[in-house]
Amino acid sequence: MSEPLLKVDSVTKNFGGFTALSNVTTEVGVGERFGLIGPNGSGKTTLINCISGMLTNDGGNIIFDGQNLNGMKAHKRTAAGITRTFQIPRPFHSMTVMDNLKIPIEFLGIAGASQKAIEDEAMSILETMGMADKANGETTGLTQIELRKLELARAIAAKPKLLISDEAMAGLTGNEVDEVLEILINFNEQGMTIIMIEHIMRAVMQFSHRIICLDAGELIAEGTPDVIVKDKGVERAYLGV
Amino acid sequence: MRYKFEIGCILVLLAAYLFTYLEVNRFLYVAGFPILQFVMIATAWNILGGYGGYINFGTAGFLGVGSYTAVALIQWLGAGIVEQVIIAGVVAGFLGLSIGYFTLRLKGVYFAIATLALAIVLETFVNNWDFVGGAAGISFLPPRKPELLGYVFIDSKGGALFGNTKEYLFFIMAVLAVFSVWIARSIEKGKLGRGLNSIKDNEEAAECMGVPTLRLKLFATTISGSLMGMAGAVFPSFLTFIDPLTAFNLEFAVNSLAMPMIGGTFTWIGPVVGAVLLGTVQQWAIVTFSSELNLLILGVLLIFFVTVAPHGIVGWFMKKNK
Numbered sequence: 364m365s366e367p368l369l370k371v372d373s374v375t376k377n378f379g380g381f382t383a384l385s386n387v388t389t390e391v392g393v394g395e396r397f398g399l400i401g402p403n404g405s406g407k408t409t410l411i412n413c414i415s416g417m418l419t420n421d422g423g424n425i426i427f428d429g430q431n432l433n434g435m436k437a438h439k440r441t442a443a444g445i446t447r448t449f450q451i452p453r454p455f456h457s458m459t460v461m462d463n464l465k466i467p468i469e470f471l472g473i474a475g476a477s478q479k480a481i482e483d484e485a486m487s488i489l490e491t492m493g494m495a496d497k498a499n500g501e502t503t504g505l506t507q508i509e510l511r512k513l514e515l516a517r518a519i520a521a522k523p524k525l526l527i528s529d530e531a532m533a534g535l536t537g538n539e540v541d542e543v544l545e546i547l548i549n550f551n552e553q554g555m556t557i558i559m560i561e562h563i564m565r566a567v568m569q570f571s572h573r574i575i576c577l578d579a580g581e582l583i584a585e586g587t588p589d590v591i592v593k594d595k596g597v598e599r600a601y602l603g604v
Numbered sequence: 605m606r607y608k609f610e611i612g613c614i615l616v617l618l619a620a621y622l623f624t625y626l627e628v629n630r631f632l633y634v635a636g637f638p639i640l641q642f643v644m645i646a647t648a649w650n651i652l653g654g655y656g657g658y659i660n661f662g663t664a665g666f667l668g669v670g671s672y673t674a675v676a677l678i679q680w681l682g683a684g685i686v687e688q689v690i691i692a693g694v695v696a697g698f699l700g701l702s703i704g705y706f707t708l709r710l711k712g713v714y715f716a717i718a719t720l721a722l723a724i725v726l727e728t729f730v731n732n733w734d735f736v737g738g739a740a741g742i743s744f745l746p747p748r749k750p751e752l753l754g755y756v757f758i759d760s761k762g763g764a765l766f767g768n769t770k771e772y773l774f775f776i777m778a779v780l781a782v783f784s785v786w787i788a789r790s791i792e793k794g795k796l797g798r799g800l801n802s803i804k805d806n807e808e809a810a811e812c813m814g815v816p817t818l819r820l821k822l823f824a825t826t827i828s829g830s831l832m833g834m835a836g837a838v839f840p841s842f843l844t845f846i847d848p849l850t851a852f853n854l855e856f857a858v859n860s861l862a863m864p865m866i867g868g869t870f871t872w873i874g875p876v877v878g879a880v881l882l883g884t885v886q887q888w889a890i891v892t893f894s895s896e897l898n899l900l901i902l903g904v905l906l907i908f909f910v911t912v913a914p915h916g917i918v919g920w921f922m923k924k925n926k
Contacts, residue, residue: 415812416811417808417811417812436811436816436818437808437811437812438811438812438813438814438815438816438817441811441812441813441814442814446812446813447812449808449809449812453806453808453809454805454806454809455801455802455805455806455809455810456805456806457801457804457805457870458798458801458802458805462798465798466798466799466802466810466813466814466815467813467814469795469798470795470799470813470814470815470816471813471814517813518813521813521814
């Protein structure tokens with residue numbers, strides 16, 4: 364395998380006396396569709412927070428695109444190419460849908476780009492999401508699936524090399540899950556590496572090339588979807604048997 | 605029209621200047637000055653509080669620092685008003701930057717408490733600094749015929765730009781008020797304003813979308829503090845007396861957040877509307893009822909607006925127009 368895009372090397376994170384992540388080591392390759400699963404409280408979001416810079420890891424290294432991210436601020440990591448979405452959508456609620464997308468384009472894009480160019484770019488992303496008709500609407504009027512799509516659209520507007528989707532499908536119906544899945548696969552096919560955190564097993568198994576499973580802050584299994592479903596440790600973590 | 609705002613600014617300044625030529629009751633300057641001062645303070649507060657969502661209770665601290673920088677400059681160097689304003693702006697801006705650096709890690713109510721403490725700490729400091737008058741305050745007379753590059757611009761016998769110091773300072777305050785509104789509007793319409801708005805909506809999401817949140821917040825505290833300091837710098841000369849109780853009066857903190865909230869915090873015109881409206885009502889209340897009643901009016905209006913029209917007067921009208 365060529366040089367991985369993201370290397371997580373013995374990452375540890377403690378909250379006081381509680382160890383949320385203990386020596387987690389894994390790699391994500393360029394263009395890979397990577398699944399991250401584990402029961403509630405297993406440390407999935409903590410790991411994402413350490414990678415995206417919302418939290419600082421207490422031990423270990425996170426290396427992205429050959430660059431050690433330790434000590435780097437979250438907005439710099441976004442500029443370097445890591446963008447994440449949030450479990451519970453966090454739109455900029457005082458702005459229109461279009462303005463939500465303009466924030467990353469404006470702050471990460473070419474300095475001095477015209478408003479017209481920025482708007483065109485935002486619009487083309489909204490079009491691929493099927494949300495063009497909502498562009499000038501307020502975010503308060505959006506449905507759950509639209510909020511999820513806006514969360515993804517805004518992340519994609521940051522032009523990430525690595526997109527981390529934190530439970531983008533939670534609470535959606537079967538058809539809506541397929542819709543979001545199609546969007547993600549579509550962006551992956553254009554070259555975007557994607558880490559998917561998901562509780563909906565059907566989605567994560569169908570989506571991922573490779574999956575890791577966390578339990579109580581430790582990496583307990585790693586492999587292709589069909590290896591993971593048969594893994595005794597994963598079964599034990601989820602079912603407690 | 606493209607330069608509508610800029611033309612408006614010039615017209616306001618022209619009106620303020622012509623106003624000094626009218627043979628009107630002198631009280632109008634005394635009442636007009638604080639209204640203009642409040643336009644500036646409310647506008648400055650709104651850059652951090654309205655756009656960025658960080659509630660600053662320390663307005664009185666920045667204002668007092670501006671006032672006492674001016675006093676110290678008069679005492680030391682006999683500096684003129686223009687130097688006082690510029691240096692007070694620099695000092696208060698630096699204070700904003702350093703306070704921002706130490707407190708912006710605090711969010712919500714904790715930030716508000718830290719800024720409130722700032723005003724009290726600074727007041728205690730000035731209370732014990734005899735050079736600027738200490739707790740008893742200090743009074744001084746403005747120069748009778750100030751010159752700038754050899755030109756006498758205040759002469760009570762006429763022939764100069766201004767007839768007396770009150771008129772001159774009234775005009776300076778008008779210039780500063782317009783200047784701060786122009787700055788606030790430039791920020792609001794630009795990338796900075798959108799960045800600050802994203803911080804207000806959701807700071808973590810903003811950071812993850814590439815917005816350098818700390819840098820933007822520091823920028824906002826610096827500019828906001830600097831403008832407040834400038835507004836304070838004119839105060840001692842206008843009153844010809846200043847004491848810590850006046851300069852660090854908590855009323856400023858209450859006014860500076862009530863005015864934008866009543867006018868509308870999301871756009872530059874909100875604080876202007878709020879300050880002109882509330883400032884006028886307060887000045888009217890001070891002369892007709894009592895000097896204490898104006899705070900009651902403020903409190904009642906604030907409660908009314910927060911419950912009935914949370915987006916202020918401007919928000920109310922914009923909704924009606926939709």
